[in-house]
Each structure stands twice: as structure tokens, then as C-alpha cells.
Amino acid sequence: MRLLDIFRLRSPRPKGSSAIAKERLQILVAHDRTERNRPSYLPKLQRELLEVIRKYADVDVSAVSVNYEQEDSREVLELNIVLPEIIAAVNKRV
Amino acid sequence: MARIIVITSGKGGVGKTTTSASLAMGLAQRGNRTAVVDFDVGLRNLDLIMGCERRVVYDFVNVINDEANLNQALIRDRRCDDLYVLPASQTRDKEALTKEGVGKVLEELAQTFEYIVCDSPAGIEHGATMAMYYADDAVVVTNPEVSSVRDSDRMLGILASKSRRAETNAEPIHEYLLLTRYSPERVARGEMLGVEDVQEILSLDLLGVIPESKSVLNASNSGVPVLLDPESEAGQAYSDMVARYLGEQLPHRFLEARKRGFFSRLFRE
Numbered sequence: 232m233r234l235l236d237i238f239r240l241r242s243p244r245p246k247g248s249s250a251i252a253k254e255r256l257q258i259l260v261a262h263d264r265t266e267r268n269r270p271s272y273l274p275k276l277q278r279e280l281l282e283v284i285r286k287y288a289d290v291d292v293s294a295v296s297v298n299y300e301q302e303d304s305r306e307v308l309e310l311n312i313v314l315p316e317i318i319a320a321v322n323k324r325v
Numbered sequence: 326m327a328r329i330i331v332i333t334s335g336k337g338g339v340g341k342t343t344t345s346a347s348l349a350m351g352l353a354q355r356g357n358r359t360a361v362v363d364f365d366v367g368l369r370n371l372d373l374i375m376g377c378e379r380r381v382v383y384d385f386v387n388v389i390n391d392e393a394n395l396n397q398a399l400i401r402d403r404r405c406d407d408l409y410v411l412p413a414s415q416t417r418d419k420e421a422l423t424k425e426g427v428g429k430v431l432e433e434l435a436q437t438f439e440y441i442v443c444d445s446p447a448g449i450e451h452g453a454t455m456a457m458y459y460a461d462d463a464v465v466v467t468n469p470e471v472s473s474v475r476d477s478d479r480m481l482g483i484l485a486s487k488s489r490r491a492e493t494n495a496e497p498i499h500e501y502l503l504l505t506r507y508s509p510e511r512v513a514r515g516e517m518l519g520v521e522d523v524q525e526i527l528s529l530d531l532l533g534v535i536p537e538s539k540s541v542l543n544a545s546n547s548g549v550p551v552l553l554d555p556e557s558e559a560g561q562a563y564s565d566m567v568a569r570y571l572g573e574q575l576p577h578r579f580l581e582a583r584k585r586g587f588f589s590r591l592f593r594e
Binding site for chain 1: 470471474475478479482512514515516517518519522525526527
């Protein structure tokens with residue numbers, strides 16, 4: 232096998248898998264870190280919001296989404312609530 | 326004031342106990358009174374790596390439960406007068422390590438020792454969080470491999486949130502990276518993550534790079550910390566690591582692939 236390697240040296244060698252490993256890790260670690268830096272009250276906030284909304288409208292569990300983003304010194308908390316009327320209206324339009 | 330150092334990783338089998346044994350031996354050889362504590366309750370191994378497994382009478386959990394005092398449980402190393410080992414117990418009760426109990430033992434150790442090296446179990450369960458809770462410094466042992474790097478990053482998150490320093494808003498734990506089982510040849514061939522790659526992802530203070538070496542297995546086979554094998558590259562790299570921990574500025578060695586001669590290239594397995 233090693234004898235053949237000497238000939239192989241002459242042709243351009245394929246890039247090793249370490250570059251792929253690095254790329255995958257960079258994406259994964261960045262994702263893990265944003266998850267980790269979220270305030271711990273987010274799930275509870277989402278649950279309680281849902282309870283309040285349910286008092287007034289019959290919405291699905293997936294109707295409330297809470298997003299948290301961090302950009303340098305700014306923190307953005309994004310709430311997205313889909314009310315059933317809106318869904319109905321959208322459906323009507325379609 | 327004693328300095329408490331946790332050797333941690335998240336992933337198992339990356340060299341935490343090997344590192345604990347060598348760091349403790351290196352610190353003690355330089356004249357610092359050092360205790361090395363096995364936190365791996367139920368699966369104790371530090372005593373084996375240190376070569377004192379037949380001298381274990383009492384253990385960490387016995388001391389916590391007041392069944393023995395600290396001096397009865399500490400095993401003095403036969404090679405170095407300043408080094409003591411506190412073995413883990415073989416009990417299956419993982420909850421045997423309580424935060425208060427561990428705190429009490431570490432506080433007592435801190436009265437007579439300069440360095441306390443805590444050998445953490447793998448994982449992020451109770452034992453691992455106990456090992457890191459009281460730490461001042463953390464050595465995150467990582468292999469140049471995806472799952473190990475990812476687990477190390479998760480460990481950093483836990484160190485930053487679940488330690489005494491984090492809870493009391495004290496200065497955060499100083500985190501160091503130790504890259505082990507490093508193979509410069511494989512890095513050169515693009516098969517393995519290089520030091521710079523891992524550094525770029527984890528951005529930690531690099532304490533050392535330990536090359537993959539047969540001498541590590543030899544050392545554990547015979548119960549001798551690999552640092553005591555000055556012939557081996559791993560032993561030398563661990564010595565450098567200890568010196569760096571104590572503040573010396575040393576260049577990192579064994580990072581370059583060795584040049585192979587024509588014949589060794591032809592006949593390599």
C-alpha cells in the first residue's frame with residue numbers, strides 16, 4: 232500500500248475530513264451557545280402566555296412562539312402569536 | 326490559600342485521570358504539597374493509575390460520612406513526599422457526594438495543601454458537577470475529534486453557570502484547554518483537527534498538547550504517572566504543561582509531523 236502512496240503523491244490529494252469536522256463543529260458550537268445563553272425563563276414565559284391567550288381565544292399549542300436573539304449588546308425578544316381569526320381570514324383569502 | 330483545579334471533559338476516555346495523575350505528580354515534584362482527589366464514585370480508577378490501589382483503606386465517601394478522618398483516607402505517594410491521593414469509593418450510591426460533604430473535605434484539605442487536583446468523572450451528572458463546583462481553575466481535556474470538542478464546549482457552559490464562583494458572582498473559573506492524543510502526522514494529512522482548529526472553536530487558554538503515545542498505556546499498565554517517563558514525548562509534554570500552569574512561558578512541542586525516511590515510508594504497516 233505504501234508503495235502506491237508514493238505515486239499518489241504526484242496527483243493532487245483530496246482534502247482530508249478535518250476541514251469538514253471543523254466546519255460542522257463551528258456551526259454546532261455556535262448553535263449550542265445561543266441556546267445556552269437564552270434566559271432560562273423562556274419556556275415558562277411561553278407556557279404562561281399561552282394560558283392567558285387561551286382564556287380569550289381557542290389557540291393551538293404552536294400558536295405562540297418565543298424567539299430570543301442576541302446581537303452584540305442588544306437582546307431581542309420576539310413574540311409571535313397566531314390568533315384563530317387571522318388563520319381563518321388567511322384561509323378565506325386563499 | 327489552596328488552589329482547587331478540576332480536570333474535566335464531558336466525554337469519557339479522553340485522558341482525565343492520566344492528566345490528573347501527571348499534573349498532581351508534576352506539582353508535587355516541584356515542592357508543592359498536592360492532593361489529588363478521585364470524584365468518580367463507583368468507578369474509581371485514579372488509585373490504579375497512581376499505582377496505590379492496594380493501599381486503599383478508607384475513601385472520600387468514608388470521610389464525608391465521618392466514618393474515617395482525612396488523614397486515615399489520604400494515601401501518601403511512595404515516589405514523592407508532597408503528593409497524596411484521596412481515592413473514590415466503590416459505592417453505587419452516586420448521591421454519596423453531597424455539596425456540603427465535598428465542601429467540608431476540600432476545606433480541610435485546603436488547610437494543609439497548596440494544590441487540590443479534582444479528577445472528574447465523565448458526563449455532566451452529579452459527580453462531574455460536584456468535582457467542578459468548588460474549582461478555581463479548570464483543565465478541559467479534549468481529543469481532536471468532533472464529539473469530544475462539542476462536549477468540551479458544553480462543559481464550558483456548565484463551568485460558567487453551575488460553579489460556586491458563578492453562584493457567588495466571584496471571578497469566573499480560569500479555564501484551560503489541554504489537547505490530548507494528538508497526532509501531528511494525521512493533522513498534516515488533513516485527517517485530524519489541528520491545534521489551531523480546536524483553539525478557534527473553543528477559544529481557551531492552551532495549557533498543552535499531549536501527543537498520542539504508546540508510553541501512556543505503558544505508564545497506566547504499571548501504575549506510574551506518565552510524567553515520570555522523561556524519555557517519552559507524552560511525559561515531556563505533561564512536564565511542560567505543569568510548568569505552564571505554574572506560569573512559565575514555554576513553546577508548545579511535538580506539534581510537527583516527523584519527517585519519515587524513504588524506507589520507513591515504504592515499509593510502514
